[in-house]
Structure formats: C-alpha cells, structure tokens
Amino acid sequence: MLLGVIADDFTGAGDIANTLAKGLPGQGGLVVAQYMGVPSEAADPLIEAGVVSLKTRSIPAADAVAQSLAALRWLREQGCRQIVFKYCSTFDSTPEGNIGPVGEALADALCVKGVLACPAFPQVGRTVYQGHLFVHDRLLNESGMENHPLTPMSDSDIRRWLSRQAKNPVGLLPASVVRAGADAVSSALVAAADRGETLVIADAAIDDDLVVLGRAAATAPLITGGSGIAIGLPGNFIAAGLARGSDTAFEGVTGPEAILAGSCSGATRGQIEVHAREHPVLPLSVDAIMSGDTDEDDLIAFFEKHRGGKPLAYSSGTPQDVAVAQARYGRKVLADRLDTLFAQTARRLVDSGVTRLVVAGGETSGAVAQALELGDLRIGPEIDAGVPILVSGKRGIALALKSGNFGRATFFSHAVDALEGKV
Ligand SMILES: Nc1ncnc2c1ncn2[C@@H]1O[C@H](COP(=O)(O)OP(=O)(O)OP(=O)(O)O)[C@@H](O)[C@H]1O
Numbered sequence: 001m002l003l004g005v006i007a008d009d010f011t012g013a014g015d016i017a018n019t020l021a022k023g024l025p026g027q028g029g030l031v032v033a034q035y036m037g038v039p040s041e042a043a044d045p046l047i048e049a050g051v052v053s054l055k056t057r058s059i060p061a062a063d064a065v066a067q068s069l070a071a072l073r074w075l076r077e078q079g080c081r082q083i084v085f086k087y088c089s090t091f092d093s094t095p096e097g098n099i100g101p102v103g104e105a106l107a108d109a110l111c112v113k114g115v116l117a118c119p120a121f122p123q124v125g126r127t128v129y130q131g132h133l134f135v136h137d138r139l140l141n142e143s144g145m146e147n148h149p150l151t152p153m154s155d156s157d158i159r160r161w162l163s164r165q166a167k168n169p170v171g172l173l174p175a176s177v178v179r180a181g182a183d184a185v186s187s188a189l190v191a192a193a194d195r196g197e198t199l200v201i202a203d204a205a206i207d208d209d210l211v212v213l214g215r216a217a218a219t220a221p222l223i224t225g226g227s228g229i230a231i232g233l234p235g236n237f238i239a240a241g242l243a244r245g246s247d248t249a250f251e252g253v254t255g256p257e258a259i260l261a262g263s264c265s266g267a268t269r270g271q272i273e274v275h276a277r278e279h280p281v282l283p284l285s286v287d288a289i290m291s292g293d294t295d296e297d298d299l300i301a302f303f304e305k306h307r308g309g310k311p312l313a314y315s316s317g318t319p320q321d322v323a324v325a326q327a328r329y330g331r332k333v334l335a336d337r338l339d340t341l342f343a344q345t346a347r348r349l350v351d352s353g354v355t356r357l358v359v360a361g362g363e364t365s366g367a368v369a370q371a372l373e374l375g376d377l378r379i380g381p382e383i384d385a386g387v388p389i390l391v392s393g394k395r396g397i398a399l400a401l402k403s404g405n406f407g408r409a410t411f412f413s414h415a416v417d418a419l420e421g422k423v
Pocket residue numbers: 009011012149150262263264265286315316317321322323325326334335336338339360361362363364365402403404405
C-alpha cells in the first residue's frame with residue numbers, strides 16, 4: 001500500500017476513495033479499498049491506496065485522536081509512505097476539534113510540521129481564498145452550515161477557527177503563492193515549519209490549484225484536507241512508476257432497494273422533496289421515535305410494502321425542527337437514537353434481502369455501515385461528484401453513501417438505478 005487515508009466520517013471516506021480511484025482525466029487512478037474502521041488483518045497486497053473510515057468527526061477530541069493514531073499505525077504497517085487526513089469540505093468541526101487535535105497528533109507522530117490543510121473541493125463549490133472558506137458564492141457561515149445539527153460552522157475564517165482547536169500556530173498559504181507553482185509552495189511550507197506552524201491553511205479555488213498543492217506535497221508524509229487535496233496524488237505515484245492504476249468497472253446489482261436519510265442539509269431536504277413527487281416516502285417524527293411510537297418495525301413494514309418503488313424513509317428536518325428537537329431531547333441522545341434506528345433498520349433490511357442501499361448523511365451512513373459489517377469495500381464508478389458506488393463483496397450488496405450536501409436534485413432515484421448498473 002502506497003497511500004493511506006484516515007477519514008473522519010464514512011461518506012467523506014467514499015468521497016476521497018472516489019477521487020483516488022478516478023485520478024485525473026488521462027492519468028488514471030489508484031487501486032483503492034475502503035475499510036470500515038481499522039482492519040484487524042493485513043491488507044490485500046494489490047491495494048495501492050487504503051481509506052480507513054472512522055466516525056470521529058463529532059466525538060470527544062481525545063477519542064478521535066486515539067482512533068486516528070490507531071489507523072495511522074495500521075496504515076504504516078501496510079507500508080504507506082504518505083498519509084492523508086480527510087475531513088469535510090465544509091470543515092465540519094467545533095471550537096474544540098477535531099481537525100486541529102487529530103491533525104497535530106498525526107503530525108507529531110510523523111515528526112512533521114508545515115502540513116497542508118485545505119478543505120477545498122471546487123467541483124461542489126467549496127473554495128478557499130485568503131483562508132476563508134466559501135460554499136459556492138456564500139461564506140461558509142452564511143451557507144446553511146451555520147445550522148448544522150452537530151458541527152454548526154459560525155466562522156468562515158478557517159485559519160482562525162482552526163487556531164482555536166490547535167496547540168501550535170496555524171499558517172496560511174495564500175493564492176499568490178499557490179499560483180506561483182509547486183516549488184513556491186514547497187518553499188513556503190518549509191518556511192511555515194521553521195516558524196513552528198504545524199498546520200497551514202492553503203488557498204485553492206480551482207482544481208489546478210489542488211494539483212499544484214498535490215505536486216508540491218508529492219513526498220510529504222502527511223497531508224490534510226477535503227477530497228480535493230487528493231486530486232493530484234495518484235498522478236504522483238503513477239509518474240514515479242510506483243502504481244499500476246485502477247479498475248472501477250461495475251456490473252450492477254439487482255434486488256430490493258431502500259433509501260435512508262438522516263441528513264438535515266438543504267441539499268438532502270431538497271432531494272427528498274423531489275423524490276416524494278414520484279416515489280413513496282416515510283417522514284419520521286422525532287417525537288414519535290423518542291417516545292417509542294415509531295420504531296424499526298414501522299420502517300421495515302414501509303420498505304416491504306413499497307419494494308421496487310424506490311422507497312425512502314427520512315428523519316431530516318429544517319433548522320427550526322432540529323433546534324426544537326435538540327432542545328427537547330439533547331443533541332447527543334437524539335443523534336444516538338436516530339443512528340440506532342437507521343443502523344438496526346439497515347441491518348434487518350440487508351439480512352432480509354435488500355441488495356441496493358442508499359444512505360444520506362455522514363453520521364447516518366457511519367452508523368449504518370458499522371452495523372452492516374460490510375468488510376472491505378471496492379470502489380465503483382462515480383454516481384455524482386464525491387459519491388461513488390461502493391461494493392461489499394462480503395455482503396453481496398452495493399451502496400451509495402451520500403454526503404449531506406452532495407448530489408443532483410434527483411439523486412435518490414438516480415443512485416438506485418446506478419446501483420443496478422443502469423447509468
Ligand atoms: N429531525 C431531526 N432533528 C434533529 N436532529 C436530526 C434530525 N434528523 C437527523 N438528525 C441528526 O442530524 C445529524 C445529521 O448528520 P449526518 O452526518 O448524518 O448528515 P450531514 O451532516 O448532513 O452529512 P455529512 O456529514 O455527510 O455532510 C445526525 O446526527 C442525525 O441524527
């Protein structure tokens with residue numbers, strides 16, 4: 001294994017696995033496997049890039065650090081010469097962490113400073129300029145992310161935000177340096193390290209900026225960022241004659257389907273609305289779930305009744321709904337109950353023959369994927385930017401784990417078809 005990724009959530013893991021498997025047009029990607037947590041066994045020697053999916057974005061920082069260091073140990077045992085710490089393109093975190101604590105702990109373990117930190121993913125509108133993160137034409141804290149249920153983002157100045165989480169000074173690599181090319185970036189990172197800066201926020205507005213950053217970091221032991229930071233990395237290994245290149249061929253899976261949505265993002269809520277026009281949907285009431293009036297049996301009955309019709313069950317609510325529910329039940333208690341509901345439902349669905357599963361939301365997908373004991377996942381073709389088809393050989397199923405904000409308006413229907421190999 002050449003490249004190891006430690007991803008702080010499951011949809012993000014699929015996102016970067018997709019980037020690495022796809023590579024740049026005309027260049028090819030790497031042979032990638034996505035792992036559910038830190039594997040207990042050695043990796044298949046044919047794998048060139050291994051992505052360890054963790055669920056560490058919203059847990060206490062010390063636990064996130066411990067799990068990330070365990071992932072680092074395993075990846076290094078597999079021979080990885082470069083590690084990427086993947087976090088969200090909207091920099092999802094709180095003033096306590098976990099990007100700073102995990103990024104610095106990995107840097108300490110690898111004895112490096114002057115480490116790139118760049119969440120930019122221009123294909124989905126996430127860009128960084130002068131250390132400020134934009135979502136399309138809005139600053140991060142005016143993009144809807146200020147209402148996120150678990151990691152509300154109230155500051156678009158991600159250098160300042162990361163400084164609150166970090167022990168060491170946080171640097172800035174401005175666009176003027178990035179546009180001067182890979183050598184200028186390398187020199188700036190050395191200078192940042194000399195100043196004692198462990199993590200350095202890098203500007204990037206277009207894919208070419210990310211390619212420059214990737215080239216500059218070709219031999220860096222550690223890189224951190226969104227999936228965009230990985231755009232140029234397969235090319236580095238291929239150019240060095242170290243990698244053979246990927247195969248994302250996918251024949252499709254037939255059989256019953258189910259769609260679960262726990263994301264409350266504007267994009268997911270819009271996709272649910274579009275889906276509901278032509279397909280059966282089951283809105284889940286948080287109050288009914290918390291009182292026990294609605295449980296897994298209700299979801300299973302709904303999915304059985306609507307088999308073949310692309311049924312979708314969702315808890316997703318507006319920012320107002322989320323605020324009321326969190327005030328009533330507490331953020332963590334509520335998130336844990338919803339995770340459990342989706343996870344147990346998914347397990348029963350797959351045990352009873354569902355072979356195509358679509359899930360929206362990183363935490364939700366993490367809970368579902370962990371409950372399913374999927375084994376290593378193979379990366380298939382991209383459904384929409386940042387969302388690949390994932391294949392579990394162990395379970396004989398195909399999945400689409402969608403980041404809350406990703407995907408076209410008709411994503412849910414499109415994804416079910418894609419898992420059948422239709423698109
Ligand atoms: N109606 C609701 N009220 C309050 N919280 C909810 C409701 N529905 C879902 N949630 C919680 O909101 C959180 C959504 O997080 P999740 O990571 O699944 O989606 P996301 O953040 O949009 O996706 P991503 O991390 O991929 O961007 C979960 O913790 C879930 O339990």
